Structures are given as C-alpha cells and as structure tokens.
Amino acid sequence: MRTRVEAVLRTGGSIGGAVISPVARRVNGAAVATLDALLDSRLAGDVVERVAASPLVTRALRGALEGPLVEALARDLVRYQVADRLLSEGLVEQTTQRMLEGAELERVVDAALASPTVERLIGSAIESRLLDETVARLLDSDDLWLLVEEIARSPAVTEAITRQSVGFADQVADGVRARSRSADAWVEQRARRVLRRRPAPPPDAGAP
Amino acid sequence: MSLAANRAAAVARPAEAADAATAPFTYVGIVTRAIAFAVDGALIQFVALVVAATFALILSVVSLGDDLKTVMAAVGGVAYVVWLVGYFVVFWTASGQTPGNRLLEIRVCRAADGAPPAPGAAVLRFAGLILAALPLFLGFLPILTDDRRRGVHDMLAGTVVVVVPPRPPPPRMR
Numbered sequence: 001m002r003t004r005v006e007a008v009l010r011t012g013g014s015i016g017g018a019v020i021s022p023v024a025r026r027v028n029g030a031a032v033a034t035l036d037a038l039l040d041s042r043l044a045g046d047v048v049e050r051v052a053a054s055p056l057v058t059r060a061l062r063g064a065l066e067g068p069l070v071e072a073l074a075r076d077l078v079r080y081q082v083a084d085r086l087l088s089e090g091l092v093e094q095t096t097q098r099m100l101e102g103a104e105l106e107r108v109v110d111a112a113l114a115s116p117t118v119e120r121l122i123g124s125a126i127e128s129r130l131l132d133e134t135v136a137r138l139l140d141s142d143d144l145w146l147l148v149e150e151i152a153r154s155p156a157v158t159e160a161i162t163r164q165s166v167g168f169a170d171q172v173a174d175g176v177r178a179r180s181r182s183a184d185a186w187v188e189q190r191a192r193r194v195l196r197r198r199p200a201p202p203p204d205a206g207a208p
Numbered sequence: 209m210s211l212a213a214n215r216a217a218a219v220a221r222p223a224e225a226a227d228a229a230t231a232p233f234t235y236v237g238i239v240t241r242a243i244a245f246a247v248d249g250a251l252i253q254f255v256a257l258v259v260a261a262t263f264a265l266i267l268s269v270v271s272l273g274d275d276l277k278t279v280m281a282a283v284g285g286v287a288y289v290v291w292l293v294g295y296f297v298v299f300w301t302a303s304g305q306t307p308g309n310r311l312l313e314i315r316v317c318r319a320a321d322g323a324p325p326a327p328g329a330a331v332l333r334f335a336g337l338i339l340a341a342l343p344l345f346l347g348f349l350p351i352l353t354d355d356r357r358r359g360v361h362d363m364l365a366g367t368v369v370v371v372v373p374p375r376p377p378p379p380r381m382r
Binding site: 173176177180181183184185187188191192195197200201 | 236237238239240243311312313349352353355357371
C-alpha cells in the first residue's frame with residue numbers, strides 16, 4: 001500500500017513538474033525583466049535619492065554605528081583578511097602616490113609646522129639625550145669626516161680661503177705702507193729740528 | 209653702463225694715467241725707502257742663497273781640484289755682483305719699481321718728467337747708492353733735509369722716489 005502511494009505520488013510529481021516547470025520559468029523570466037526595467041527607470045533613481053536624503057537613513061546609520069555593528073564589522077574584516085587583500089592589491093602604494101601628488105600633504109605639513117605642539121616636541125627632542133647621542137654617533141661615524149674632507153677640498157672652499165688670504169695680505173701691506181709714511185714724516189721732523197732746519201713742506205707739494 | 213659709455217671710460221683711462229704722471233709728486237721718506245730696500249735685499253739674498261746652495265751641492269758630489277774650486281768661487285762672486293746690479297738696474301729702468309717698491313707702492317723716476325730712469329742713470333744711481341752707504345750711511349741723510357727727499361744717489365742720477373697713486377677701479381660692464 002505504502003509502496004503504491006509512493007509510486008502514485010512520484011508519478012504525479014513528475015507529471016506536475018513537466019507541466020508546471022515551463023510556466024514557472026516563464027513567470028520567473030517575466031519577473032526578472034520587470035525588476036530590471038524598474039531598476040533602470042527614473043522612478044527608481046528618484047526613490048533611492050529621496051531615501052538617501054531622508055533623515056530616516058541618517059538615523060538608521062547612526063543607530064547602526066552606535067550599536068554592535070562596528071565591532072562585528074571589525075571582526076569580519078580580520079576574519080576575512082580584508083586588510084591583507086587590500087594591501088596585496090596595491091592600496092598603500094596608490095594612497096601614498098595620491099597623497100604625494102595632492103595638495104593635502106602640503107597643507108598637513110604647513111599646519112604641523114605652524115602648530116605649537118610640534119614646536120614643543122622639537123624643543124623637547126633637542127633638549128633630550130637623543131640629540132647628544134645622535135651627535136656622538138655622527139662624530140664616531142667615518143661618513144661624517146669623509147663629508148667634511150670633501151667639503152674642505154671643494155673648489156668653492158679653497159677659493160674662499162685663497163681670497164681671504166689675499167685680502168689679509170693686502171690689509172697687512174696697507175697697514176705697513178700707512179705706518180711707514182707716518183714714520184717718514186716723524187723722522188724727518190725730528191731730524192730737521194735737530195739740524196735747526198725749517199719744517200719740511202707738505203710731501204705732495206713737489207712738482208717735476 | 210652702455211657699451212658706448214664703457215668705451216668712453218676705457219679711452220679716458222690712459223688720459224687719467226697721463227695726468228697722474230705730470231701731477232704733483234708725493235715724495236717718499238727714508239723709512240719707507242728703507243723698508244722697500246730691505247724687502248729687495250731679502251729677495252736678492254734668498255735667490256743668491258738658493259743658487260749658491262745648488263752649486264755647492266753639485267760641487268760636493270763632483271770632485272774638483274782646489275784651483276778649480278777657487279775659480280768657481282770667483283765666478284760665483286762675479287755672478288753675485290752682476291745679479292745685484294742687474295736686479296736694481298733692470299727694475300728701475302723697466303718700470304721704476306723693484307718688487308720691494310711695488311709692495312710699498314713707490315717708484316723711482318726722473319725728477320724732470322717722472323719717467324723711469326735711463327739704464328745709464330740707473331747704473332749711476334746704484335753706484336751712488338754704494339757711495340752713500342759707505343760712510344756709515346751718511347749719504348742718505350739728505351733725504352731727511354732735502355725738500356724733495358733726495359739722497360746723494362738721487363742727486364747724482366737726477367732721480368726722485370715718489371708715491372704711486374692708487375689705480376682707480378675699472379668701470380663695471382653691464
């Protein structure tokens with residue numbers, strides 16, 4: 001009995017499926033086409049815009065963020081290794097490139113430099129042991145002395161030293177000349193006084 | 209400054225030099241001349257020492273007879289005198305300035321026209337220099353009393369020692 005019922009049911013299901021399937025497929029196709037048409041329509045766009053601009057969405061988002069959604073999202077981000085996948089797609093490089101090319105970096109740096117906090121941090125860094133250790137390490141490094149040697153050997157530095165030396169020699173020579181002329185006048189004055197001669201005429205009074 | 213103005217300034221420079229040559233002289237006194245002479249003396253002796261040391265080194269390696277060494281010494285002495293006389297005569301005749309004079313910015317020139325002395329006058333002046341120095345440098349005392357600050361050697365050669373006026377800087381090209 002049971003077997004016969006099962007057989008009847010199986011037969012009936014097969015017949016029904018054979019009859020109903022084409023109809024169901026047609027109904028499904030029509031429904032999908034209707035949905036596509038609806039989504040492409042202007043009405044759907046207007047509806048979405050209104051919903052998005054409505055306070056309802058804002059309240060919904062706020063409620064979602066205030067709730068456990070954020071923690072759940074963070075756990076899923078970790079579970080599904082979202083950060084690894086983004087990084088492997090070059091997200092960091094793209095972001096860095098964008099920041100370097102944009103004006104935002106300059107604004108950020110300007111704001112940081114103008115900030116009193118940064119000024120205090122720099123002051124603290126200078127006063128801390130960090131600077132002393134940095135200087136000590138620099139002095140111990142060979143690269144620093146190589147750099148100093150290169151600078152000392154550079155044509156600009158040697159030229160400046162030569163100019164200074166020549167300038168100094170000129171200064172010394174000028175000094176010697178001035179003093180010798182004064183000595184000339186002094187010795188001559190004394191000699192004329194001793195020999196009871198009239199005072200000498202001004203040195204530049206002579207003509208050829 | 210325009211190109212025409214620069215050219216005009218370049219033409220004016222020789223005229224300024226000519227004016228300087230005939231302008232009233234500033235005669236140089238004994239101290240300045242002594243310093244200039246000391247510088248020249250140092251230079252002369254330095255060169256002579258270097259040359260003498262070189263020859264001495266050569267002779268120390270090359271073994272020569274005593275007679276030849278005597279001849280070499282005599283030749284060296286004559287060479288020194290030639291060097292000494294030549295140094296002063298050449299510089300006085302060429303520009304009136306030895307290196308020592310250049311350092312002190314003074315020059316020897318003819319009293320008549322301010323030009324450098326002729327070679328004969330320069331040799332005469334050098335001889336007068338030796339004569340002035342012989343009697344305990346008394347020949348230089350007239351420098352202190354003469355109105356043109358001339359020594360015996362200057363009077364013999366007809367020269368004076370004057371200050372070289374500073375050169376004006378060249379005009380800047382723009």
